Amino acid sequence: MKFNSDEIASVIQAEIQQYGSTIDVREVGTVLEVGDGIARVYGLSNVMSGEMVEFPSGVTGLAFNLEEKSVGVIILGDYLSIKEGDEVRALGKLLSVPAGDAVIGRVLDPLGNPLDGKGPVNATLTRPVELIATGVAERQPVHEPMQTGIKAIDAMTPIGRGQRELIIGDRKTGKTAVAIDAIVNQKGKGVKCFYVAIGQKDSSVALVIDALEKNGAMEYTTVIVAGASAPAPLQYVAPYAGTAMAEHFMYNGGHALIVYDDLSKQAVAYRQLSLLMRRPPGREAFPGDVFYCHSRLLERSAKLSKELGGGSITSLPIIETLEGEVSAYIPTNVISITDGQIYLQPDLFFAGIRPAMNVGISVSRVGGNAQIKAMKKVAGGLRLDLASFRELEAFAQLGTELDPATQSKLDRGYRMVELLKQAQYQPMDVAEQIISIYAGTRGHLDEIAVDRVRDFEIGLLSYVRDRKPDLLVKIREVADLTPDIEEAIKSAISTFKASFR
Amino acid sequence: MSETQKNDSVFDDESMHVGPLYAKALLAAVGASNVDAVMEQFHSLIHDVFDKQPVLEMALSNPKIPSDEKVRVLDKAFAGKMDATLLKFLKVVSRRGRLNTLRGIYHSASALRDEAVGRVRVLVTTAQPLDAVALNSLKEKLEKLFKKDVAITSKVDATVLGGLIVRVGDMVFDGSVDGQLKLLKKATLAKAEIAIREKLNSLAS
Numbered sequence: 273m274k275f276n277s278d279e280i281a282s283v284i285q286a287e288i289q290q291y292g293s294t295i296d297v298r299e300v301g302t303v304l305e306v307g308d309g310i311a312r313v314y315g316l317s318n319v320m321s322g323e324m325v326e327f328p329s330g331v332t333g334l335a336f337n338l339e340e341k342s343v344g345v346i347i348l349g350d351y352l353s354i355k356e357g358d359e360v361r362a363l364g365k366l367l368s369v370p371a372g373d374a375v376i377g378r379v380l381d382p383l384g385n386p387l388d389g390k391g392p393v394n395a396t397l398t399r400p401v402e403l404i405a406t407g408v409a410e411r412q413p414v415h416e417p418m419q420t421g422i423k424a425i426d427a428m429t430p431i432g433r434g435q436r437e438l439i440i441g442d443r444k445t446g447k448t449a450v451a452i453d454a455i456v457n458q459k460g461k462g463v464k465c466f467y468v469a470i471g472q473k474d475s476s477v478a479l480v481i482d483a484l485e486k487n488g489a490m491e492y493t494t495v496i497v498a499g500a501s502a503p504a505p506l507q508y509v510a511p512y513a514g515t516a517m518a519e520h521f522m523y524n525g526g527h528a529l530i531v532y533d534d535l536s537k538q539a540v541a542y543r544q545l546s547l548l549m550r551r552p553p554g555r556e557a558f559p560g561d562v563f564y565c566h567s568r569l570l571e572r573s574a575k576l577s578k579e580l581g582g583g584s585i586t587s588l589p590i591i592e593t594l595e596g597e598v599s600a601y602i603p604t605n606v607i608s609i610t611d612g613q614i615y616l617q618p619d620l621f622f623a624g625i626r627p628a629m630n631v632g633i634s635v636s637r638v639g640g641n642a643q644i645k646a647m648k649k650v651a652g653g654l655r656l657d658l659a660s661f662r663e664l665e666a667f668a669q670l671g672t673e674l675d676p677a678t679q680s681k682l683d684r685g686y687r688m689v690e691l692l693k694q695a696q697y698q699p700m701d702v703a704e705q706i707i708s709i710y711a712g713t714r715g716h717l718d719e720i721a722v723d724r725v726r727d728f729e730i731g732l733l734s735y736v737r738d739r740k741p742d743l744l745v746k747i748r749e750v751a752d753l754t755p756d757i758e759e760a761i762k763s764a765i766s767t768f769k770a771s772f773r
Numbered sequence: 774m775s776e777t778q779k780n781d782s783v784f785d786d787e788s789m790h791v792g793p794l795y796a797k798a799l800l801a802a803v804g805a806s807n808v809d810a811v812m813e814q815f816h817s818l819i820h821d822v823f824d825k826q827p828v829l830e831m832a833l834s835n836p837k838i839p840s841d842e843k844v845r846v847l848d849k850a851f852a853g854k855m856d857a858t859l860l861k862f863l864k865v866v867s868r869r870g871r872l873n874t875l876r877g878i879y880h881s882a883s884a885l886r887d888e889a890v891g892r893v894r895v896l897v898t899t900a901q902p903l904d905a906v907a908l909n910s911l912k913e914k915l916e917k918l919f920k921k922d923v924a925i926t927s928k929v930d931a932t933v934l935g936g937l938i939v940r941v942g943d944m945v946f947d948g949s950v951d952g953q954l955k956l957l958k959k960a961t962l963a964k965a966e967i968a969i970r971e972k973l974n975s976l977a978s
Contacts, residue, residue, distance in 0.1 A: 279972075280965060280968070280969065283964065283965050283968040283969075284961050284964075284965050287960065287961045287964040287965070288957065288961060291957050291960060291961075293953055294956070295946055295947065295948045296945075296946075296947040296948075296952050296953075296956055297944065297945070297946050297947070298944070298945050298947065299943050299944055299945070300940075300943055300944075300945050301943060315943045316943060317942065317943045318943065340789070341789050361945075394970065
């Protein structure tokens with residue numbers, strides 16, 4: 273594409289002719305010291321907390337700490353270009369990021385600048401990064417399902433649109449994988465997805481983006497990256513920026529899913545800023561308001577009332593624990609803020625149970641309402657059964673003789689565990705999930721050898737897909753386990769079982 | 774009186790907290806009648822003595838030198854030449870071991886004094902030195918605007934090209950040619966960006 277320079281020149285000329293001279297009134301201060309992503313500024317006596325300021329190099333900052341004689345500013349950008357004595361000017365506005373359809377499919381930094389080399393973000397809309405969450409009157413209870421496509425989660429800890437479900441676990445337990453599967457599963461469901469990567473290796477972020485692209489999920493996904501090499505202020509701001517972009521869709525009646533990967537790194541970035549600003553350290557050296565830092569962020573995920581269009585933001589915050597320590601400061605905080613958690617355990621992960629969800633302590637506090645009736649009936653007691661199976665299993669390892677009832681419970685448990693295993697990037701449709709879990713919980717797998725359960729499931733589903741596609745359609749439409757649907761599922765399972773060797 | 778823009782001590786250090794306390798006490802002790810004379814002497818002490826004799830300031834600030842010694846030096850240097858109250862004040866400050874915060878005290882005192890008499894300090898930056906007539910008319914205009922006594926400090930900076938920049942406290946009123954050009958550049962670029970975005974097809978060939 274070539275630009276016609278004369279036309280552009282005429283635009284500029286018209287602008288110059290129309291330009292009326294005005295006196296530029298600004299409030300200024302002077303940089304006293306700068307470093308580690310923060311600056312201390314003398315002056316700016318009328319600046320407000322959270323207000324944007326501008327340095328001579330064009331880098332912006334946020335007034336973070338208002339002290340008696342100086343203002344602490346967090347620098348959003350390259351702080352190496354700022355010198356002592358530089359003039360800082362207050363801009364009198366709040367930090368905002370581009371929003372709307374233009375950000376979809378892009379990889380952006382927390383200020384909305386493109387990182388993917390696909391040219392400028394052509395957004396005409398912006399939204400403030402910090403926004404007070406909607407109040408009680410503007411919300412309605414969570415009732416619509418937000419399918420993750422992962423059997424174990426959709427059956428036992430269902431997530432609804434507008435819910436905040438924490439994904440918590442040690443490093444390398446598949447936390448990101450769960451979130452990515454949830455994003456991949458939103459294909460064709462009209463849910464816009466936002467993946468906020470905070471303090472991660474750029475190589476891992478590149479892997480995630482690659483996976484999203486390969487699975488065709490980048491078409492409806494925005495990735496916001498503040499990598500490990502990004503200054504702490506950007507890592508701190510990233511989740512708020514992502515939420516601001518997602519809110520555009522929520523307030524316009526749409527649905528959004530946002531993944532914060534991960535909030536423990538954001539808390540660390542916030543701790544760094546707070547300590548540099550000499551705010552008093554509290555437990556684990558985090559500042560006193562680190563709870564508010566997360567609660568005001570997660571409170572912005574909501575299901576709006578019908579009058580406001582019924583839009584929603586579902587959030588999947590991720591927290592990394594150290595050696596399974598869920599009682600550390602940040603994990604307990606975020607557990608108490610969210611509406612449930614999915615707890616991933618390394619020993620399960622290495623035993624080949626993936627997703628490595630510990631069903632005993634994973635819960636969803638509102639999701640039950642968000643399950644379709646059929647799933648509720650099929651998976652009703654599954655979570656408790658599996659949790660009691662885990663106890664029995666430990667007992668059975670002692671090698672004692674077991675009575676037949678216990679033995680059958682154990683056998684059922686082994687098969688259910690096998691059935692709930694699921695490969696990455698293979699989210700399942702809800703109707704298919706219902707058929708496989710029905711087969712498991714109603715004892716249709718009891719005669720199948722444990723190591724053949726997965727083969728049986730794959731075979732059964734492809735049989736249903738090929739021979740009985742109308743059954744899948746019917747389950748999806750009726751969304752309930754009516755007697756005739758149940759009969760149809762039962763007959764499909766028994767027909768397939770007869771041919772299964 | 775050219776300290777409008779000088780922030781000798783701008784860190785959140787102890788002089789910032791100690792300064793206002795001592796300054797308030799000094800102004801109260803001096804009394805309204807000869808406060809201006811004392812302030813002038815104080816100014817001269819900081820700028821004519823300390824600025825030119827940094828060794829003296831260092832010695833007075835040094836905590837290793839006993840207070841009695843410092844009082845003796847002060848007596849020797851200033852007795853008779855300095856206002857008695859100010860000298861007494863310096864001795865008190867010395868006895869409290871706060872001579873190192875003297876500059877902070879001075880800045881606080883002059884700010885307090887300005888506030889008391891309703892005076893604003895204005896820094897005017899121009900490309901060419903302003904003549905007395907221009908300065909006077911500017912002063913009158915500013916006094917009308919702020920409804921306060923205005924003390925102008927002028928500064929010459931060729932990079933402003935033309936016009937003038939007026940700074941009052943933290944507010945900057947930029948009417949300079951340089952500032953105008955920068956604003957124009959910003960506005961034009963923004964407009965051109967919008968125009969290119971809107972008429973992408975007609976502009977490109």
